[in-house]
Amino acid sequence: MPIPMIKKLAVIGVGLIGGSLARALREGGHVGEVVGFGRSLGNLETAADLGVIDRAEVSVAATVRDADMIVVAVPVGCMESIFSQLATSMMDGAVVTDVGSVKRGVVAMARTALGVRCSAFVPGHPIAGTEHTGVSASKADLFEHHRIILTPEDDTDVAAVARVRAMWQAAGGDVVSMSVAEHDDILAVCSHLPHVLAYMLVDLLIRRDDHKTTFDLAAGGFRDFTRIASSDPTMWHDICLGNRDALVKVLKDYQQNLDDLLSAIDRGDGQWLMDTFTRAKRARDTYIVKHQN
Amino acid sequence: MPIPMIKKLAVIGVGLIGGSLARALREGGHVGEVVGFGRSLGNLETAADLGVIDRAEVSVAATVRDADMIVVAVPVGCMESIFSQLATSMMDGAVVTDVGSVKRGVVAMARTALGVRCSAFVPGHPIAGTEHTGVSASKADLFEHHRIILTPEDDTDVAAVARVRAMWQAAGGDVVSMSVAEHDDILAVCSHLPHVLAYMLVDLLIRRDDHKTTFDLAAGGFRDFTRIASSDPTMWHDICLGNRDALVKVLKDYQQNLDDLLSAIDRGDGQWLMDTFTRAKRARDTYIVKHQN
Known part of the structure; x- marks a missing residue:
């Protein structure tokens, strides 16, 4: 049997994302052992019952002992405490990555909390998920054909980046790299704003x-439009505060767009409405053709 | 063979809605003959080829000759001209209904254009549809378990309302009645605004x-959120202008909501964000449980 890419995977936060990554790596034979840690004992028991993890541990230190890959998949607001515990417990040569939806704040936290071990931290963000949460919603193919963004810093260890990249590719993801700032600006408009x-x-x-x-008369359009309003409030609370500057900026841009629309409707400017809606439809249709999967 | 509910159905505008209604009534054996009229000869030919209509006619007058039920399913902006033609060509005893997404303007147009025949007009709005248009997107089960709103006026003929109600029920719809004003206010917030x-x-x-x-990094949330931006620009142009007052009002209310959000993010008010997102998630989840179909 070939040696798996990862000998021991430590998953801190075995929810939708952490659980799906563990499933994908296990199904592909890319991991030897998977150990999980999290706040909810019930969720960890479910994870073990479902075979997503081999076993749960009762502390971060015990979970990451001898782990060569550590995935931090807790809400952004809980990451600082996890990083502090990793600083004193992760083994030499271990690589740490996260799955947070904002990167500026996470990178700052990691830098402070991990200290000298910071170069082993590869900031990451899989662009995948559903409005459902918890390990019972996890699935092995969640990342297939989905973008995984890595935002390594100048002092991030190159070998660590390569290992995290290989892990996500093994899970079916399509890995791209960009700067922390670019990530946070782009996600603000295409994810956090909606x-x-x-x-x-x-x-x-x-x-x-x-x-x-x-509510009774709302149709399918409303249901689809608001699907993401069924997302986890804690996660989105953390994102709003974690990406505050970029989100405030796009919210103000959007309000300006609504002002323009209001004034066009008010003055009965049919041409403006036709032009704007037609342009939006065309762009959106083009986008959909490019992303059929 | 039993006598069908409708002897001759005239469909003015054989698109997604008009075509789906014709299909549903034909499949259920509720209609003798279906004759269609529309702007696009190609679309009418497709409708005939697909068996959605028995035949196309070249004028409104020819289409509605001897028709006992006339469904006006053209964009709201084209309805006035259709109503004027109906005034001189519909037979005595025929019932007219429409499927427009705004009712105030349509009712005013019908009142003026139909004149004495106005009592035979039953304003209607099926809460169904997709972002696709044209008869090729039509399907017999489009209205099943969907609300159909009728907004009869005080002088609308009661027998006409009963016939339109029976037609939609035969097509699988769940018919409700309300005032024109209530319809336009509610649809402004749950459909036109999104x-x-x-x-x-x-x-x-x-x-x-x-x-x-x-666009490349936008995930499923963005795709669902913007599905309705692939809708027909002409239709939404007409709706924006046709329901101007109600839409402007809810847009302003929404901007106020965004102002509140901006100020909460700006002052880092995590409690406000958690409370608001949690309340919205709870309401949305409840709504989804009630509308599983």
Whole structure:
């Protein structure tokens, strides 16, 4: 039997993302042992029952003992404490990566908390997920044909980056690299903005006196538009605060767009509406053709 | 063979909605003959080839000759001209209904254009559809378990309302009645607002220098959120102008919501974010449980 790419994988936070990565690597025979740690004992038991992990441990230190690959898949708001524990417990030569949706804050935390071990940390973000959470929603093919963004810094160990890249490719992902700043700016507009817009639309409906009838009459368009408003509030709380500057900027840009729309509707400018909607439809249709999978 | 509910159905505008209604009624044996009229000869030929209509006619007058049920399924912006032609060509006892997404403007147009025949007009709006258009996207089960809203006026003929209601029920729809004003207010928030928000989000992305990378990295959340931005621009142009007052009002309410969000992010108010997102998720999850189909 060939030696697996990863001898011992430590998954800190065995939820949708951590669990799916473990499943993918196990199914492909890329990992020897998988040990998990998390806040919820019930979730860890489920993970063991489902065969996503070999066993759960009761501390970060015990989980990462002898682990050559450590994946931190907890909400961004919990990462600092995990990094501090890793600093004193990870073995020499181990590589650490995370799956956080914002990178600026995570990198700053890792730099402070990991100290000299910081070069072994490869910041990462798989562009995959659903509105469901927990290990029971995890699946081995979650990352197939999905982009995995790595945002290594100048002082990140090159060999560590190569190992994290190989791990994600083994899990079916399509790995790309970019700077932390570029990642946070782009994700602010194509992911964080739509999520908060969906939350705020549902919020608008709830506040109305006629919200029962309104929900009742909402059609498929509303259901799809607001799917992401069923996402985990903690995660999105963390993202809003973790990517504050970029998100505030795109929210203001978007408000400007809505001002333009309002003024076009107000003055009855049919041409503006036709041009804008047609351009958007064309761009969106093109995007969909390129992403059929 | 039993006598069908409708002897001759005239479909003015054989697109997604008109075509699906014709299919549903034909499959259920509820209609004797279906005659279609529309702007695009190619689309009408497709409709005949697919068996959605028995034949196409070259004028509104010829289409509605001897028709006991007339369905106007053209964009709202084209309805006035159709109503004027119906006024001089529909037979006594015929019932007219429409499928427009806004009702205030349509009812006003019908009142003016149909004149004395106005009591035979039952304003309607099936809450169903996809982002695809044209008869080739039509399907017999489009309306199954979907709400069909009728907004009859005080002087609408009660027997006409009953016939339109029976037609939609035969097509699988779940018919409800409400006032024109209530319809337009509710649809503004649960349908028209999400559509324009999706258009404006895609518009925001297009304007960015990094739009290629941004589209490339957009995940499933973005795809679902913006599905409705692939809708027909003409239809949404008509809706924006046709439901101007209600849409402007909910857009302003929504902007106020975004202002509140911006200020919470700006001041780092994690509790506000958690409370708001949690409330929205709970409402959205409840809504989804109630609408599993």
